Amino acid sequence: MNLDRLRALHAVSAHGSIAAAAEAMHVTPSGVSQQLAKLEREAGHTLLEPRGRGVRLTRAGHVLAGHAERVLAQLAAAAAELDGLRADAAGPVRIGAIITAARTVLPRALTVLRERHPDLSPTLREGEAANILPSLERGDIDVAVVESWDTAPTPMPAAVSHLPLSRDAVDLALPSRHPLARRRAVGLDELSGLRWAAWTAGTACERQTVQTLRDRNVEPDIVCHVADYRTQLAFVAAGLAAAFVPRLGRDPVPAGVRILATRPVIHQSVHVVWRTGRAGPAVEACVEALRAAAGPPPGEERAPLPVTAGHGATGSGRGA
Structure with missing residues (x-):
């Protein structure tokens, strides 16, 4: 699964809406929607469903968002460790x-x-x-x-x-x-x-x-x-x-x-x-x-x- 699309799903889960996720990611709402539509096709599951004027995560969406959070945290830890190698001999x-x-x-x-x-x-x-x-x-x-x-x-x-x-x-x-x-x-x-x-x-x-x-x-x-x-x-x-x-x-x-x-x-x-x-x-x-x-x-x-x-x-x- 594409990492940028997982990042978009994580942002929607964290911020509660596509608009807020787009603002946090510094992209347009339509760009986030396109990423999520592609991620649904990759995952083979519906990840979002309408809720009033917004959306909410489905059960599959919550499962995948949890994995996305862990993947992004692991990548952040790897980046921090690599940065440490630049600063010190390790x-x-x-x-x-x-x-x-x-x-x-x-x-x-x-x-x-x-x-x-x-x-x-x-x-x-x-x-x-x-x-x-x-x-x-x-x-x-x-x-x-x-x-x-x-x-x-x-x-x-x-x-x-x-x-x-x-x-x-x-x-x-x-x-x-x-x-x-x-x-x-x-x-x-x-x-x-x-x-x-x-x-x-x-x-x-x-x-x-x-x-x-x-x-x-x-x-x-x-x-x-x-x-x-x-x-x-x-x-x-x-x-x-x-x-x-x-x-x-x-x-x-x-x-x-x-x-x-x-x-x-x-x-x-x-x-x-x-x-x-x-x-x-x-x-x-x-x-x-x-x-x-x-x-x-x-x-x-x-x-x-x-x-x-x-x-x-x-x-x-x-x-x-």
């Missing part, structure tokens, strides 16, 4: 984040959101930038947290806005017995002949490792694809591979791994991303919470972890 907000950010930044950010905006209901989806950004464009999520290396930047869609949350160095992890592990820093062009642990094949993280080395005329021999830096470091500790490991989200370095700086230094930036023009209160609150939880301001690097962490594993030459 309701659902969907976040997509890369694995390292999901483990390190998001728990703190969601704690901040809960404290500042208790009426907000955030949910988190973990994934790769290659999946998260298209989901953001489609509107499946509201906010994304993705990484970008300066040696292989993550392409940002044209329809999004983004802010940097942090900027960290990406270090080289080597087996502690590898000849290069005695150095404090290693040039990227010195890394020929190493075997590598990298992120899942086809992801932005793997592309960043490959592009960083190829830019220095080093063709990487990737023997391990693992979507977790902790596991990559376990392969390094076993003397099976080398790895590039950003400082964000890096777990304590296991025994048998040596962490070295690279020349030049590789940087990883973490960005919060949202659809341009869709930064309502919920998204704005989420962005501010992420910025508060991210740690050092953009441009300041995190302090490196201790350079070495034991000598319990072997690995040299081609074995890394």
Whole structure:
């Protein structure tokens, strides 16, 4: 049934006549009469009957007017709740984040959101930038947290806005017995002949490792694809591979791994991303919470972890 016609019936019920209903609705009496005639045809019942110079509701009219009142009240409540969303951060907000950010930044950010905006209901989806950004464009999520290396930047869609949350160095992890592990820093062009642990094949993280080395005329021999830096470091500790490991989200370095700086230094930036023009209160609150939880301001690097962490594993030459 047409909502405007239900509104006309409700007005007649509330004001007692077609003329009064028309005045309240700022339309003509004939316009109200036409709406009611159409509503009777839709309902299949007579809704009004003559009463002196006016009309009164039939039994069917009273039944339908009661439903109309409840429908209009529910719509008014919905409009009020939506207006509240414009004024304050409330309701659902969907976040997509890369694995390292999901483990390190998001728990703190969601704690901040809960404290500042208790009426907000955030949910988190973990994934790769290659999946998260298209989901953001489609509107499946509201906010994304993705990484970008300066040696292989993550392409940002044209329809999004983004802010940097942090900027960290990406270090080289080597087996502690590898000849290069005695150095404090290693040039990227010195890394020929190493075997590598990298992120899942086809992801932005793997592309960043490959592009960083190829830019220095080093063709990487990737023997391990693992979507977790902790596991990559376990392969390094076993003397099976080398790895590039950003400082964000890096777990304590296991025994048998040596962490070295690279020349030049590789940087990883973490960005919060949202659809341009869709930064309502919920998204704005989420962005501010992420910025508060991210740690050092953009441009300041995190302090490196201790350079070495034991000598319990072997690995040299081609074995890394």
